[in-house]
Each structure stands twice: as structure tokens, then as C-alpha cells.
Amino acid sequence: MIILLIALFAILAFVANMMITNRGIRIVTTVIMFVGLIASVAGVAANMNSHYGMKEVTTTTKKQIYTAGTASQGFGLLLYQGVGTNGAENVYVYRATDNAKKTTVAKPNLKTSSRMSNISGNKAYKITKTTRYVYKNATMRLMFGIGGNNHQLKNKHVVYQVPSTWVALTTTQAKSLQSKMTPKTDAEKQALAQQQAQLAALAKTDPDKAAQLQVAAVKKALNIK
Template sequence: MIILILILFAIFLFVFNVLPVVKNNHFWAVLCLIGFIASGFFIVLNDVNHFGMSIEKKTKTYTLTSSSKKMNVLLYQGLGNGSEKIYIYKTNASQKKPLTTKTTKYSTKLTKTNKNSTLKVTTERYIYKNSLNKLLFGIFGNNNDLKHRYYHFRINKNWYILSTSQAKQLAKLISANKTTMQQEISTSVKSYLARELAKNPTLSQSQQKLLMQQAEIKATKNILDRYVAEIKE
């Protein structure tokens, strides 16, 4: 509509300025000129500053699932000099193709937590304040234009945050030391269980099994921590 108004003002400006069809044509020509300039000004204002629009904010929170079946990890891919990162994540275990954070009009924040790993995505979009503004400027197709997208990762402190390069290096280390890892974990679990039985010989089979599971998790985590410390970006 605003384009049509601009065109009409241009036509009438020509008519009143070039074809003196009415009295006081110069007065009407000036009014049309003002209208033409004002229309152009509001078009630019809409394009540059989203005149006539407000910001709509929507937030969604997802529970994250590790990208690896063997360990809890959040992956990222560095951009440019590495200061910017694209995070690669899953929101459910059955998800075949992981999702990634967007690369335009975005910002990311990452904090550690003792709770489950989650992702909160806040999206801000420009929408027209009312039907009149939409009628005037809707022709430009900028309704629902993205203003900004915020990603807030809250990652459990026991998760690893690795680049895709580090993840590949870690996978090679684990593969090359698979037998050694199994032996080390087995020795650590047996030693832990022996100490616990020495403290409490009456432990039931179910209690022993639980202790062994806990010991295995801890021993595996210690080995992975050591391997992660070895790999480079």
C-alpha cells in the first residue's frame, strides 16, 4: 500500500506541477511533494528501523541427549579463528541427524549445572503492531523477520564439551587403548569393591552390584578425563 501511495503522490505531483489543471496548483504540488517525501521516508524507516513493528519473543527449552552413545558430550565446530562456535546437539536419543545452532543473528551462552543438560532457545522476531501497519508495509515481506536468536546451553558438569576434531582424536585414543581401558576399569572396580566389603562384609549381592556400577562409571570417567587432557584443539 505504501508503494501505491508513493506512486500516487508522484503522479499528482507531476499533474499539479506540469499540467496546471486546477487553481492554486503550486499549493497542491507542494502538498504532493511533501506526501511523496514522507512516503519515501517511512519506507526507508520501515526498512532500516522496522517502523510500525514490534518484537515478538518466543522461548523453548529442550532436554539434551548426548551426541555419543559411549559418553556424555556436547560437540561444537569452530568458525574462522575459533572464537565463534556452532554447537551440534540432539534433543532425543532416537534423533538420527543432530541439530546445529544457526550462524546468523545469534549468540550462545554456556553454563555448567548439576542438573540435566538443557538448551533454552529464545527467538526474537519483528511483527507488525497492527493491521494498518501490515497493510501499509506488508508488501515488503518483512513480517516475522528474525531479529536475534539466543542459545543458552546448561550442561551437566559431568558432560564433556569437545570440538569435532577433539572428538575424533578421543575416539582414536579409546579405540587404540580399548584393552588397556577394560583392564584398568576392571582392576579399579575390584579394588573398590574389596575395600567396601572390608568395611561392610554383609553387603548383599544387589548392593555389591550397585557399588560395582558406580565404581565402573567413576573409573571410566577418570580415564576419559585423562584422555581429554591429552588431546589438542
């Protein structure tokens, strides 16, 4: 609509300047048309640069995520790795469903930030807070909506909530985990077998406690505080 108004004001200004013989009326009409033209162009610029006529709408979604490891591990695993020159943002790896065969790799972008937080319970979640620009009303959408910028993304903030039955590891830590936890002597092998038997028995009566003990062992092996 605003493009039509710009064209209309430009045409009317030209017609008024060329066709109206009365000098006073011609000047007044031409000035009015030019004012309308300038206001319309300014409106387009304000809409493009400052989202004039729009408001911010924020929505929050909460989805359960599932371990990036195997079910036999007995504890949840969230993988991450810093990206970029300063490593300020991370790529996160998890499963979107309990029976997903492939992991989901969540990559950051210029409008997305992310972090991790600890929660109680035994389930992990991905909390996504999304802010978009939408037109304030139908009139503004009619005027400026030709640009297709309704529901334009402003920013997105993601929080990965990790319970005590889960552990968050960098991909480098995950690769070194097996070698660090593999027993090297007969005594260590015997101790590990006893621990695994105890964990298997505990998992039948208190799976959360068994998972927490495994998480503690992983953190100790990797020197994670």
C-alpha cells in the same frame, strides 16, 4: 499500501500541476502532494533501514538434547568445533531425540550466537532466545507489510546447558579419546577391567554417579580442567 500512496501522490502532483488553472491553488496542491510523496518515500526508507512501525518480540524455547555418543558410554556427550577465522563461534553436534539414528549438526550464522553453560541435574538442554521484528499494529502492517518483512529475524542466541553427567568435547578431543584411554600394559588392562566392573555395578544403583566418574576420567585423560 505505501506503494499505492507513493503512486497516488505522484499522479496527483502531476495532475494538479498540469490541470489546475488557478496558480495559487495549483502551487498549494502540488506542494501538498509532493510533501505526501516525500513522507511516503521516507517512511519506506525508515521501515527498510530502521524497522519503522515495528517492534522487537523475543521468544524463548527450551528443548532437551541427547548425547552425540552411544548409549553404552554411560554419560552424555556434546561435541563442538570452532569455525571461522577466529573460532569465535562453534558448530555443535548432538541428537535431537533419544532414539535418533543421526546426529544434529547446529551451524552458526551471522545472526546466531551460542555458548555453553553448566547446570545441575542429569539432562542437557538447548535454550534458544529468538528476537524478531513484527509490526506494531494492523495499520503499520497494512502500510508497510508488502515487503514481506513481518517476523524478520533480528538475532538468535543459543545456550547449551550441560550437566555434570555430560562432557563437552571438541571433535579433535573426541577423536583422540579412545587412544588416550586404551590401556597399554597388562596392569593397565587389569585396572581398567576392575574399573569397568565397578562402574557397571554402580550404574545399577546410582547411574548419575557412575556417569560423573566416567566424565571425570575423560577429562583427566584429555587434561580438561
